[in-house]
Amino acid sequence: MLQEAVDYIVYGLLGLDASSKLGQTLNFFVYDSVKILFLLFFMIMAIGFLRTFIPQHRIKGWLSHTRFGIGHFLASVFGAITPFCSCSSIPIFMSFIKAGVPLGITFSFLTTSPIINEYLVVLMLGFFGWKITLAYVASGIFIGTLTGLVMDRLSLEKYLEKDMTAGDEKEVECRTLKSRVLFGYSEAKSIVTKLWMWVLVGVGIGAGIHGFIPEETIQAMISAGGIFTVPIATIIGVPLYASCAAIVPIAVVLFQKGVPLGTALAFMMATSALSLPEAVILRRVMKIHLILTFFGIVTAAIIFTGYLFNFLQNALV
Numbered sequence: 001m002l003q004e005a006v007d008y009i010v011y012g013l014l015g016l017d018a019s020s021k022l023g024q025t026l027n028f029f030v031y032d033s034v035k036i037l038f039l040l041f042f043m044i045m046a047i048g049f050l051r052t053f054i055p056q057h058r059i060k061g062w063l064s065h066t067r068f069g070i071g072h073f074l075a076s077v078f079g080a081i082t083p084f085c086s087c088s089s090i091p092i093f094m095s096f097i098k099a100g101v102p103l104g105i106t107f108s109f110l111t112t113s114p115i116i117n118e119y120l121v122v123l124m125l126g127f128f129g130w131k132i133t134l135a136y137v138a139s140g141i142f143i144g145t146l147t148g149l150v151m152d153r154l155s156l157e158k159y160l161e162k163d164m165t166a167g168d169e170k171e172v173e174c175r176t177l178k179s180r181v182l183f184g185y186s187e188a189k190s191i192v193t194k195l196w197m198w199v200l201v202g203v204g205i206g207a208g209i210h211g212f213i214p215e216e217t218i219q220a221m222i223s224a225g226g227i228f229t230v231p232i233a234t235i236i237g238v239p240l241y242a243s244c245a246a247i248v249p250i251a252v253v254l255f256q257k258g259v260p261l262g263t264a265l266a267f268m269m270a271t272s273a274l275s276l277p278e279a280v281i282l283r284r285v286m287k288i289h290l291i292l293t294f295f296g297i298v299t300a301a302i303i304f305t306g307y308l309f310n311f312l313q314n315a316l317v
Contacts (some may be wrong), residue, residue, distance in 0.1 A: 237270030262309030
């Protein structure tokens, strides 16, 4: 319904051509801006409402004592079953932080959620088959778990913006349904008010990249990389922002044109997991040092995974 409404506004009321770059860019911008802001408000409100039933110190206690990476693994699995892109995952990520969830566990979710979702899995099954799809899902969960564990080791909590952390907030005391709903609404309104401009800037950058960089240019750059195709594909994929419907076909074309499997999947992972719009939105939540560290760890893990897939290609195909 949202897409139909946006199509009507952009192509009907504004009269832009659906096949033009400007029309597609504006359509992408409006659709993703509305979607992300709605998710941001709704998810923060819902989690704020749920927080009123569980004391904050208890949430911290449950998750802080998780050992052997189990909490990070479970956060990655939860991310794998949520149908969000890199920007749409940020509302839940922020809600986890506000609830006092350890930083590494929140990053495990933020990493895996966009890499794996139900839509992407279905597309991959149709294009690549079950072996490659299963290996892709397993590697995505592994990357998310590993990223969270490394982030915990680095102790980077000091790089979070103070007003976006749980800090020393007083325990939530709400006894009626109305007060619980109002608390969730207040939390959502407060955070969205601080974040909405960053969302629009981030999505605007993503829309520009989506609308004006031809797929043929991306394919040519990756194909010409030789032994360095994996890092090149990953680095090209990091700043891009696109839906699964656009990412998977590009990866398939690369693979069909002789690009190694791991290289094609590394491009798909990088485009899904990281994006320039995501970095812009995260800047409101954390300092640039933490963003660069997160992007660096995930990028390195994707490059390693790409080379591993290339090595195992004959067994998977």
